[in-house]
Amino acid sequence: MFNFTFNPLLTLLFFPLCGLFFLLIFIPDTKKNLIKVFSLLITSITFLISLFLWINFYESTxxxxxxxxxxxxxxxxxxxxxxxxxxxxxxxxxxxxxxNLCVLISWESPKFFVKEYFLCFLFLEFCLLQIFCVLDILLFYIFFESVLIPMFLIIGIWGSRERKIRAAxxxxxxxxxxxxxMLGAICFxxxxxxxxxxxxxxxxxxxFSLQLILWILFFFGFAVKIPMFPFHIWLxxxxxxxxxxxxxxxxxxLLKLGGYGFLRFSLPLFPYASLFFNPFVFILSLIAIVYGSLTTLRQIDLKKIIAxxxxxxxxxxxxxxxxxNINGIEGSILLMLSHGLISSAMFFCIGILYDRYGSRILKYFNGLVQVMPLFTIFFMFFSFANISFPxxxxxxxxxxxxxxxxxxSFSLVAFALLGVLFSASYAIWLLNRISFGTLNLFYLNQFQDISRREFWILLALSFxxxxxxxxxxxxxxxxxxxTFNLFKHLSL
Structure with a gap:
């Protein structure tokens, strides 16, 4: 049933790399519009191939x-x-x-090194696809670390402020x-x-004793990527x-790579260690929920609020x-997918404001519903989605x-629900602060609602x-x- 003379997964994995080499060799730096159109074509075809995989995926196995x-x-x-x-x-x-959306989002933003910018995204896509498909832990590690290279360049070269080198x-x-x-554990x-x-x-x-040691070594690699408290300083x-x-x-x-690593490696390879350390993970997770929420409330930079x-x-x-257990693991997978969509939309909304007004400081924004009604509708929708609105x-x-x-334990549920309460607090506070009130005309006096391109991007994410x-x-x-297959390994 799974023998393919033509393997669409292999095509998917190497198509962005082929596009990268074609863009690198055959399209000159001066053809900026051609670079953008070609990058959009490559990423769009890659997305269509992934949809083909979903359509032909046999779900009952x-x-x-x-x-x-x-x-x-x-x-x-x-x-x-x-x-x-x-x-x-x-x-x-x-x-x-x-x-694919990142290419559309970047249609007007890179003002220099345009070709190199889109080459970074094509290489990043190639590495990410390999991470989620490769079934060898050494090759997984190689691709897992390779994503650092394009992201380092994207932050350090095309970042928005003077601290970009330090952040990169x-x-x-x-x-x-x-x-x-984690590399040491893999070698061992x-x-x-x-x-x-x-x-x-x-x-x-x-x-069991070896599982404990290996689990800890893998934990450092994945916890920094999520990032878990207290490994979150870079985010x-x-x-x-x-x-x-x-x-x-x-x-x-990229924040999902750590969670995927726990599911693919830590849990099935070291089931007894995962059971042994889960109180430790619960404590760190609950601290992250409360600490992240309270720290969000005191931020003044819009991007740091979402971060x-x-x-x-x-x-x-x-x-x-x-x-x-099955419910928790499936819920975590769905929440990672959901967060990938909602946080992307929120950062895009903040990017729209930064492109318009050159600032992300919260005090400058008030009453945008009066001059940017479409933006406010989408921002309100994603704010409510961010607080897990039914x-x-x-x-x-x-x-x-x-x-x-x-x-x-119902005690765990009670502490976790604190996070739901806090998230409602900071999301509604942010929405009210930006969208309603009196326009701050002293700082901002020229207004423009979202463009047609921005509208379709936000509409796709909303859908x-x-x-x-x-x-x-x-x-x-x-x-x-x-998930049942994963749970089988946990029941050893």
């Missing part, structure tokens, strides 16, 4: 589909093995969709140092087992200095993952996580948020069997 393997280094028993299951499928779709290095060094611990696993093939290692029983600075498209892809996909709120939402995700995508994810936590919130079963069907 936990096996990896579109599976193929190639020998890379025979002497070291390292193979390039790829496959798609219900967990990775939607992260692939999220990545291809948001990269902070992002790079924090995430790199955390991942070095290869030394004792002679393979880095994930499907073989899933059925390898590591001694607000990176978001504040990144261009709008950089913030969108950073919040939309700190992301720390709080990702605290919910780690609570769901380490609840170690009918939006986050509501389903957080509800499943709370159901999963209720099977462990997906509503789809995931109203009809989540269309996503849960594919996720369900893969």
């Amino acid at each position: 936990s096996q990896f589909q579109f599976f193929t393997t190639y020998t890379v280094i025979p002497f070291f028993n390292i193979n390039y093995t790829i496959g798609l299951d219900g967990i990775s499928l939607f992260f692939i779709l999220l990545s291809t969709f948001l990269i 290095f902070q992002f790079f060094l924090y995430t790199l140092v955390g991942s070095l611990f 696993i290869y030394a004792i087992k002679g393979t880095t093939d994930l499907q073989i290692l899933w059925f390898t029983n590591f001694p 607000p600075e990176a978001h504040a200095e990144a261009p709008t498209a950089g913030s969108v892809i950073l919040a939309g996909v 700190y709120s992301s720390i709080s939402h990702m605290g919910f995700v780690t609570l769901g993952i380490f609840s170690l 009918g939006t995508s986050s509501f389903i994810g957080e509800l499943l996580i709370l159901v999963g936590l209720s099977k462990i 997906l948020v509503l789809w995931l919130g109203i009809y989540p079963s269309s996503f849960l069907y594919e996720i369900n069997f893969s």
Whole structure:
């Protein structure tokens, strides 16, 4: 059933790389419009191929589909093995969709090094797709770290303010140092087992004491990427200095790499250690929820408000993952997908204001509903989606996580609900502060509502948020069997 002479997954994985080389070699730097159109064409075709994979995905199995393997280094028993299951499928779709939007978002923003800017996004897409499909832990690590290169350049070169170099290095060094611990664990696993093939290692029983050590080493690599408290220091600075498209892809996909790593590696490879450490993760997650929410309330930079709120939402995700039951894990996957859409939309809205008025300081914005009614409607919708309003995508994810936590302890549910209360506080406060009140004409005296391009981008994101919130079963069907397969490893 899964033998393909033509493997569409392989086409998907290498199509952005082919586009990158064509753009690099054949299109000159001076043809800026051609560069943009070609980049949009490549990312659009990549997104359509990912939709083709979804359409042809067989939902009633936990096996990896579109599976193929190639020998890379025979002497070291390292193979390039790829496959798609219900967990990775939607992260692939999220990545291809948001990269495509990033090209549209950046249609007018890069004023210099335009070709290099879009080359970074094509290379970033190539690395992200590999991360979600490769089934070898060493190759996963290589691609996992490769995303640092284009993001470092995007923040450091095309960032919006003078602190962009500092933010780029902070992002790079924090995430790199955390991942070095994981590299040590991977090398040790290869030394004792002679393979880095994930499907073989899933059925390898590591001694409990060894599981504890390896789990901690993997934890550092994934916790920095999410980022969990107290490894979050790099995130607000990176978001504040990144261009709008950089913030969108950073919040939309890169923050999900840590959660995906926990699901794909930490839980199935080290099930007993995951059970042993889940109180520790619960404590860090609850601190992140409360700390992220309270810190959000005292920010004056619009981007930092959304960045700190992301720390709080990702605290919910780690609570769901380490609840170690079906409801919590499926809820965490849905919440990651939802957060990828909503946070991307929120950062895009902030980017619209920054492009118009050259500032992100909160005190300058008042009463925008009077002069930017379309913008205010979308901003209100995404603000309510951000607080998990019923009918939006986050509501389903957080509800499943709370159901999963209720099977462990109602005290956990009570503390987690504090995050819901705080998120409502800062989201409604921000919405009221920006949209209503008296126009601040002393600072801002020229106004322009959203353009046609911005309208269609926000409309597409709104549609997906509503789809995931109203009809989540269309996503849960594919996720369900893969989650049961993961849960089987946890029940060893």
